[in-house]
Amino acid sequence: MTELNYTIKDFKSDNEVRWCAGCGDFAILNAVQRTMAEMGIPKEQFAVISGIGCSSRFPYYMNTFGFHTIHGRAAAIASGVKAANPELSVWVMSGDGDSMAIGGNHFIHVIRRNIDLNMIVFNNRIYGLTKGQYSPTSDRGFVSKTSPFGTVEDPFVPGQLVIGARGSFFARSIDGNLKLSQSVLKEAEKHKGTSVVEVLQNCVIFNNGIHSEITDPNHRADRQLILEHGKPMLFGAENEKGLIFDKGKLRVVVIGENGVTLDDILVHDAMEEDPTLHLALINMKLPDFPVAFGVIRAVPAPVYDVEMEAQINEIQKTRKITCVDDLLKSGNTWEVTGNVNGSGSSKKCL
Amino acid sequence: MKDTKVIELEEVAIRFSGDSGDGMQLTGTLFSDATALLGNDISTFPDYPSEIRAPQGTVGGVSGFQVQFGHKQINTPGDNAHVLIAMNPAAIKANARFMSPGGTIIYDSDSFTEKNLRKANFATDDPFAELNMLDYTKIAVPISSLTQEGLKEFGLDNKSVLRSKNMFALGLVCWMFNRPLEYIEEFIQNKFKKKPVVVDSNIKVLRDGYNYGMNMQHMTPSYLVHPAEIENGTYRNINGNQATAWGLLAAAEKSGLQLFLGSYPITPATDILSALSQRKDLGVKTFQAEDEIAGIASAIGAAFTGSLAVTTTSGPGLALKSEAIGLAVMAELPLVIVNVQRGGPSTGLPTKTEQSDLMQALYGRNGESPVVVLAASTPSDCFYYAYMASKIALERMVPVLLLTDGFLGNGSEPWKIPSMAELPSITPRIAKDAEVFQAYRRDEETLAREWAYPGMKGFEHRIGGLEKNVSGTVSHDPENHQVNSEIRENKVQRVADMIPELEICGDDDGGEVLVVGWGGTYGHLISSVRQLRMEGKDVSLVQFNYIKPLPKNTAEIFSKFKKIIVCELNLGQFAAYLRDQLPQFTYHQANKVKGLPFTVSELKESINKLLED
Numbered sequence A: 001m002t003e004l005n006y007t008i009k010d011f012k013s014d015n016e017v018r019w020c021a022g023c024g025d026f027a028i029l030n031a032v033q034r035t036m037a038e039m040g041i042p043k044e045q046f047a048v049i050s051g052i053g054c055s056s057r058f059p060y061y062m063n064t065f066g067f068h069t070i071h072g073r074a075a076a077i078a079s080g081v082k083a084a085n086p087e088l089s090v091w092v093m094s095g096d097g098d099s100m101a102i103g104g105n106h107f108i109h110v111i112r113r114n115i116d117l118n119m120i121v122f123n124n125r126i127y128g129l130t131k132g133q134y135s136p137t138s139d140r141g142f143v144s145k146t147s148p149f150g151t152v153e154d155p156f157v158p159g160q161l162v163i164g165a166r167g168s169f170f171a172r173s174i175d176g177n178l179k180l181s182q183s184v185l186k187e188a189e190k191h192k193g194t195s196v197v198e199v200l201q202n203c204v205i206f207n208n209g210i211h212s213e214i215t216d217p218n219h220r221a222d223r224q225l226i227l228e229h230g231k232p233m234l235f236g237a238e239n240e241k242g243l244i245f246d247k248g249k250l251r252v253v254v255i256g257e258n259g260v261t262l263d264d265i266l267v268h269d270a271m272e273e274d275p276t277l278h279l280a281l282i283n284m285k286l287p288d289f290p291v292a293f294g295v296i297r298a299v300p301a302p303v304y305d306v307e308m309e310a311q312i313n314e315i316q317k318t319r320k321i322t323c324v325d326d327l328l329k330s331g332n333t334w335e336v337t338g339n340v341n342g343s344g345s346s347k348k349c350l
Numbered sequence B: 001m002k003d004t005k006v007i008e009l010e011e012v013a014i015r016f017s018g019d020s021g022d023g024m025q026l027t028g029t030l031f032s033d034a035t036a037l038l039g040n041d042i043s044t045f046p047d048y049p050s051e052i053r054a055p056q057g058t059v060g061g062v063s064g065f066q067v068q069f070g071h072k073q074i075n076t077p078g079d080n081a082h083v084l085i086a087m088n089p090a091a092i093k094a095n096a097r098f099m100s101p102g103g104t105i106i107y108d109s110d111s112f113t114e115k116n117l118r119k120a121n122f123a124t125d126d127p128f129a130e131l132n133m134l135d136y137t138k139i140a141v142p143i144s145s146l147t148q149e150g151l152k153e154f155g156l157d158n159k160s161v162l163r164s165k166n167m168f169a170l171g172l173v174c175w176m177f178n179r180p181l182e183y184i185e186e187f188i189q190n191k192f193k194k195k196p197v198v199v200d201s202n203i204k205v206l207r208d209g210y211n212y213g214m215n216m217q218h219m220t221p222s223y224l225v226h227p228a229e230i231e232n233g234t235y236r237n238i239n240g241n242q243a244t245a246w247g248l249l250a251a252a253e254k255s256g257l258q259l260f261l262g263s264y265p266i267t268p269a270t271d272i273l274s275a276l277s278q279r280k281d282l283g284v285k286t287f288q289a290e291d292e293i294a295g296i297a298s299a300i301g302a303a304f305t306g307s308l309a310v311t312t313t314s315g316p317g318l319a320l321k322s323e324a325i326g327l328a329v330m331a332e333l334p335l336v337i338v339n340v341q342r343g344g345p346s347t348g349l350p351t352k353t354e355q356s357d358l359m360q361a362l363y364g365r366n367g368e369s370p371v372v373v374l375a376a377s378t379p380s381d382c383f384y385y386a387y388m389a390s391k392i393a394l395e396r397m398v399p400v401l402l403l404t405d406g407f408l409g410n411g412s413e414p415w416k417i418p419s420m421a422e423l424p425s426i427t428p429r430i431a432k433d434a435e436v437f438q439a440y441r442r443d444e445e446t447l448a449r450e451w452a453y454p455g456m457k458g459f460e461h462r463i464g465g466l467e468k469n470v471s472g473t474v475s476h477d478p479e480n481h482q483v484n485s486e487i488r489e490n491k492v493q494r495v496a497d498m499i500p501e502l503e504i505c506g507d508d509d510g511g512e513v514l515v516v517g518w519g520g521t522y523g524h525l526i527s528s529v530r531q532l533r534m535e536g537k538d539v540s541l542v543q544f545n546y547i548k549p550l551p552k553n554t555a556e557i558f559s560k561f562k563k564i565i566v567c568e569l570n571l572g573q574f575a576a577y578l579r580d581q582l583p584q585f586t587y588h589q590a591n592k593v594k595g596l597p598f599t600v601s602e603l604k605e606s607i608n609k610l611l612e613d
Helices: A025-038 A055-061 A074-084 A096-100 A104-113 A158-164 A178-190 A276-283 A304-317 A324-329 B024-037 B089-098 B114-119 B143-150 B158-163 B165-176 B182-191 B196-215 B240-255 B270-277 B292-304 B315-331 B358-363 B381-396 B406-410 B478-498 B519-534 B554-558 B573-581 B600-612
Strands: A046-050 A065-068 A089-095 A117-123 A169-174 A195-200 A224-227 A241-246 A249-254 A291-298 A333-336 B006-009 B011-019 B041-047 B062-070 B081-086 B099-108 B137-141 B222-225 B233-239 B259-263 B285-288 B308-313 B335-341 B372-375 B399-405 B412-416 B462-464 B511-518 B539-544 B546-548 B561-568 B587-591
Touching (some): A025 A055, A025 A117, A074 A089, A074 A104, A074 A117, A074 B285, A074 B292, A089 A096, A096 A104, A096 A158, A104 A117, A104 A158, A117 A178, A158 A195, A158 A276, A158 A291, A249 A276, A324 B240, B011 B024, B024 B041, B024 B062, B024 B182, B024 B412, B041 B406, B062 B089, B089 B099, B099 B165, B143 B165, B143 B196, B158 B165, B165 B182, B165 B196, B233 B240, B240 B259, B240 B335, B240 B381, B240 B399, B240 B406, B259 B292, B285 B292, B292 B308, B292 B315, B308 B381, B315 B358, B315 B399, B315 B462, B335 B381, B335 B406, B358 B372, B358 B399, B358 B546, B372 B381, B381 B399, B399 B519, B511 B573, B519 B561, B519 B600, B554 B561, B561 B573, B561 B600, B573 B587
Parallel strands (some): A065 B462, A117 A195, A169 A195, A224 A291, B099 B137, B511 B561, B561 B587
Antiparallel strands (some): A169 A291, B011 B062, B041 B412, B372 B546
């Protein structure tokens, strides 16, 4: 393959980016464009598919093939794109409402099938494009234009759905952390199967600061656990804190206290098939735990689009029917001869 | 030995009928195939309940299969059956109204127990008297006990034994109509290859039934129906759903594209998905989606990616797909949507036929959202219209909606096999020059845009559901929206340039009454018109296969007749459409919404009434 010397510019379209000033989407766009430029994949092989919502304007800002579709259906449309042509690098851009409310059914089924897509879920926990209604990831009691007295329902945790749908890949990032986003996006593209990347994203207009407890620069070392495969689960300003598994539960410990040493700290294994620990990491929330980031789960599993082609290739090896003419003549047929001039009646007329 | 009474017939309709678990569909299909192989023209009509197993022995659970065959052209399965095979009393009850006066009823006398008679809601022990069917030829055959007797050496349990009683009935009917058993025996051997005892037992019962007829010939007449004089060629039997699937395959091969089907199972369209999922040998990709919406969404994704993309469904599924069809309209992608219509609204009559989705097909979307609408008119021409739907979609970059119906989808007829070479060419509008490519740059004549898909270097572009300008940039400009709305409509209208003109079946110069039909009613309409013309009536027929756009000469043809009657299986949807499109004419109507096809006699009555008015 010839060297592809792309820069971020090659992936920027001429369309003016029209998100609100200060929107977290800008940072994600930047991360995606940078990542794609570095992937070594020819630009024409990228297809960026979105549904409806602020984040779904994404394809217009990418100088790749792009399809801005209808609300909730991006995953289903992208399934058709990838199944039809497994050579492509297919990216789905979706928000919390698009993927987990109106598109919830497609979301779980694409994950179950393990179609090789990269799904970026922009989670701002609000409906931004329709100007501020609660979303399926808004917390119980959340006050919004359509829940003036607070919601009376519990939210989805995206990673739980991914595990529940037998997902093979789940990662979490945050809009402001370009380096982390780029690294998980790269892993997502490399992973064969449905790679779900939840990006905690700030809606500056309708839900400003929803993730600020996690991102607060003064506390983020204590509130964020950046996972790396094969590395101990350490966090804190001096990496002095860690996680252990105790009595069936995760527990935060401090190295040096109560005889805890580095050796006691869990080592992250993203490739462990059993999702128990991955789920526990996904569930961690403030204030008792840090929030987990990075690639939480990346296990090899059969890939739908690959299996689909393999089955066709296998059957074609021994096929008896090689073209439509063969098919038309297959099975029970009979000859009619001897009718004068083929006299009989045509079906068409009198 | 007495001579067998041999009756020569021009055509005969037989109805096999029993509990939905009695295997009547298979029995009818096997008889039909064996009959077609003998060179008769045939037309079949499966008529079954939507429950897989409705309560046994009840009228609601009766499954029927009617086949008409003859030595001349057969266009319908027959209004009424000349011969009824009834496996239980409920089958008599359910089918009395479908019997020709004075017809023959063969029934399993073992099943006429008090219990079964009550289940079928007969008040007395004489169902025939109760139904006023005294002048019918009734042949009581102890089918169940003869089957048991014949299989007593096989060591099978009673349930398995009784499962083959349909083969006894089939053997008997084959004798009556002089059908040899070879084809059926071959079928049984292939189907149960791995279960020799099932092969042996079924063939034994089949032959017992045949021999029973021969031995009892004093009471069962034998009928002779000569082969039909049909065009020379190679024939096969085909039903509408299979023909649709194969037409799509033919279009994919002709256009050089991969065929992709995204679909969700729904009666009566599922067989298209099954038929195409068998064709991995031809490289078809079938995607059984999580729902109807994902069915069309995945197809739209495949269309965006350069495949011949198809979704198949029935009425309720089409409703779910509406928004996505609008996306295909806006994105101007080639897409074929097949709707095998059934009785509606809502869940309606899932296994019954109707033509009531026409308005939904034409208008059932938000916004000005025109698509091309086609309708097939016989089981076998589903092949041709599926092919044409694909051709139009690919050459005009437009979604095409093909309407068939349960009657066509499940009904079968002999079909002269075409060769690929004789089918028209298909040239997809694949973009060639990246320098001049723009997402919505159009051909001046057809208004079709070009198709560029992922993988084509230098053609990277964005499309979507928002209104766009020529380059594919989102545009909210009022003038642009007006222009594009008109272009999308005109693009569909210009398809009229590539479709054949309407042909009159009857008098090209016009006359008194023009019967107008569309889609699957063709067989019944042509039979009615043919009979009326033989009676000297001034009646002609036009059958529409192209609904939107209408063929160019539609108004010209309409103007040649004094009266027009639009016959359709709904409350007047095509008539309403014609009133909108060609308001200068007066349209009379004949409508039926019973979940059943027209009968020739009721059509003749409607047309005669109009002739007399």
